[in-house]
Amino acid sequence: MTIRNSACFAALIIHCLFAVGCSRQMSLETLSGFAQGTSYHITYWSESSLDGEQIATDIKNELKRIDKSISNYSDSSTISTFNSNSSLEPIEVNEEISTLFSITRDVSKKSFGCYDPTVLPVFKAWGFLDNSLSIPSKAELASLRQRVGINNIRQHSAGYLKKVLPDSHLDLSSIGQGYSVKRLASILETYGVDNYLVEIGGEMQVRGHKPDGVAWRIAIEKPHKGGREVMEVLKFSDDRASAVMTSGTYRHFYESHEKSYSHVIDARTLKPVEHATLSVTVIHNDAALADAWSTALLCLGSESGMSVAEKYGLSAVFIDDGTQLLIKRSSAFIANYEKSEA
Template sequence: MRFIPQLALLATSFFIISCSPKPEMSKIEGFAQGTTYNLTFELPADSNLPVEKIETAISEELARMDKVLSNYRDDSVIEQFNAQKTTEAQTVDAELVELVEIARTVHRASNGCYDLTIKPLFDLWGFKNDVFTPPSEDALGVALASIGLDNLETVNTTQLRKQLPNLRIDVSSIGQGYAVERMVKILEQFGVQNYLVEIGGELKIQGKKTDGEAWRIALEKPLPNERKMHKIVSFDSGEPMSLISSGTYRHFFDDNGKRYSHILDARSGKPVEHNTVSVTILHSDATLGDAWSTAFSCLGSREGLKVANAQNLAVLFIDQEGDQLIETESDALKTMSGISFKNP
C-alpha cells in the first residue's frame, strides 16, 4: 500500500533504542504505504497463538485499507470518488468519511493551513516529478480556486459531496497514523498489551519491553547533511502514546539563491518560508497526531505554538537559525509526565 505524499513531508527518522533482542519479543515487519512497517510486541504469557496468525491479520488489514484509501490505484474507493466530476452526493466507505472529518477538525483549527485537497498545488510546483517549476500568479490563482476542504461536504456517515466537480482528496497526510492505529487494534484484539508499532517512522507504544525497561526512541538531528541523534524520548509510564515527527530539512529546492520548502501552505498556495525544520508531536491517537504533525510543519513554530497551546497539544518545534537549532516546547509538552526528552 502506498499513499503519495500530498505535502512532501519527510518523517523524521527514528531509531529504537534497546538492548539485545529478548527471545520473548515477537516481531513482524513488511512493506506498505511506500515504506516499511515494524511491530515489536510481547505475546500474553498464557498464549499459544502463533505469530503467523497475527501477521496474516496485519497483512489482510493493510490490503483492505489499500483498497479504500490509496490514491495510486484507480479502483480504490477514494480514487473512484475523485474520478467522478459531479456535485451530486456520492456513497463512499464510512472509513473515508471518518478520516475526512478528523482532517476537517485539524483544517479548521490550523486556520486552513492543513488541507486534504492540496495535491493540485503540489503538482503545479513540480514536486510530483521532483522538477521545481515556480508557477505564474495566474496559474497559482487557478489552482487555488480548485481546492479547499470547505468545498467538500459530509452528507452523512457514508456520503460525501463535492462543491467543485474537479475537487480531489488525498489522505496521505493522515493515512500512516491511521494505519498505525489499525495495527494496534489488531494486536490488542489478540491480547497484546506491550508493543511498539511503527510505519515509516510514525509510531505508537504501550507498556514496557520484556526486561521491564521503557521503550526509548531517538529523534534524528534535523540537518540535511547529518544522520545523528538529537534527542532520546523515553516512554517511562508505559501509557499508550504515539509519536509523530515531520521535517523540512531533507526535501527542498534551491532556485536563484533562494531555498523553497516542499511544504505548501494551502492558504497561499506557496511554499512556507518559516525557519521550522522539525515538528514532533506526542498524542494518544496516531491518526490525529499524523494530521497535526503535517499542520504544524505548515504553520511553523511562531503560528503553530499558539495553536498547539490553544488545542492543549504536546509539541516540540525545532527552528534553524544559521548553524543553531532552537527548540520551542508547547505548554502541554512542558507539563507532560511519564515521557522524557533527553540529550544523547
C-alpha cells in the same frame, strides 16, 4: 499514497532490539515489510501464547485494505474513484474515509486553513508529485485558488461525501500513515497484546514496556540535510498508547536559482512555506490526529503553531533553523514527557 507532507524516518527507533546485550530478550516478536512506499517494523511481546503467523497475516491484509481505501497511487482505490467522479450529488466512499475527512477538516479549521487535504492540485502544479520543481505562474495559482478549500468537500452522511465543485480532490496522505499505525496497533490489541512498538516510515505508536520492564525509547531526529543524528530521546513506559508523529521540511525540498522550496504547501497562499521551522513532533493518544497535527503545525511554523498547540493542549516539539538549532516545547509536552540521554 501520494508524497506525504511529512519527512519519512523523521523519528528514530531506539529500543532493545538495537542495543548491545539484548539477545536474551527472546520473548520479543518482530515483524517487518514494505507498504505505502516505505517500510514498517513492529515489535511486541505478551505473556500469553500467540499465533504469530496469523498476526503477521492480519497485518499484511490490513495494509492492503487501507491502500484500497485511501491510496492516491491506486486508480482503483475508493478515494481515487471519488476524486475522478465529477458528480455534485453525494458520492459513496466509506465510513473510514468519511471519518478521516472529518478529522482533517477539524484540524484545517483550527490551523486557520494552512493545512488543507484538498491541496493536491497545487501540489501537482508545483511538480512535487513528479519530484520535479515547476514554479506556477500567478495566473495558474489564481486558477487553482477556487479548486482548493476544505469547504469544497462536505460530509453528507456516514460514508458519503459531497463535492461543491466537480474537480475537487481529497488527499488523505497527510494522515494516512498515522491512521495505518493506529490500525496495526489495534490488531495487536485485539490479540491481547498491550506491549508493543508499531512503526511505519518513522511514524509510530508505543504502549507498555519491554519484557524486562525498561521503557521504550524513541529519538527525535536532528533535522539537517546530511546524515542522521539524534536530537533528543524520549522514554515511554505506560499502559496507555502514545503515538509519536514527526513532519519535516528538511528531507523533501527542491532547489532552484539558489533558493530552496519546501514540499509543504500553505493552502492559504498556495505556495511552499518559508518559515524557519524544520520539523514538528506531536505526541497524542490518537495516531491519526497526531499525524494531521504534526503536518498542520509544520505548515504554520513555530511562531503561529505554538499558540495553536497551546490553545488545544497539544504535546508538540518544534525545531527551528538558525545560527544553531532551536528547540521549542509546548506546555503539554513539558508536563507529560520525560527525556533521557541518547
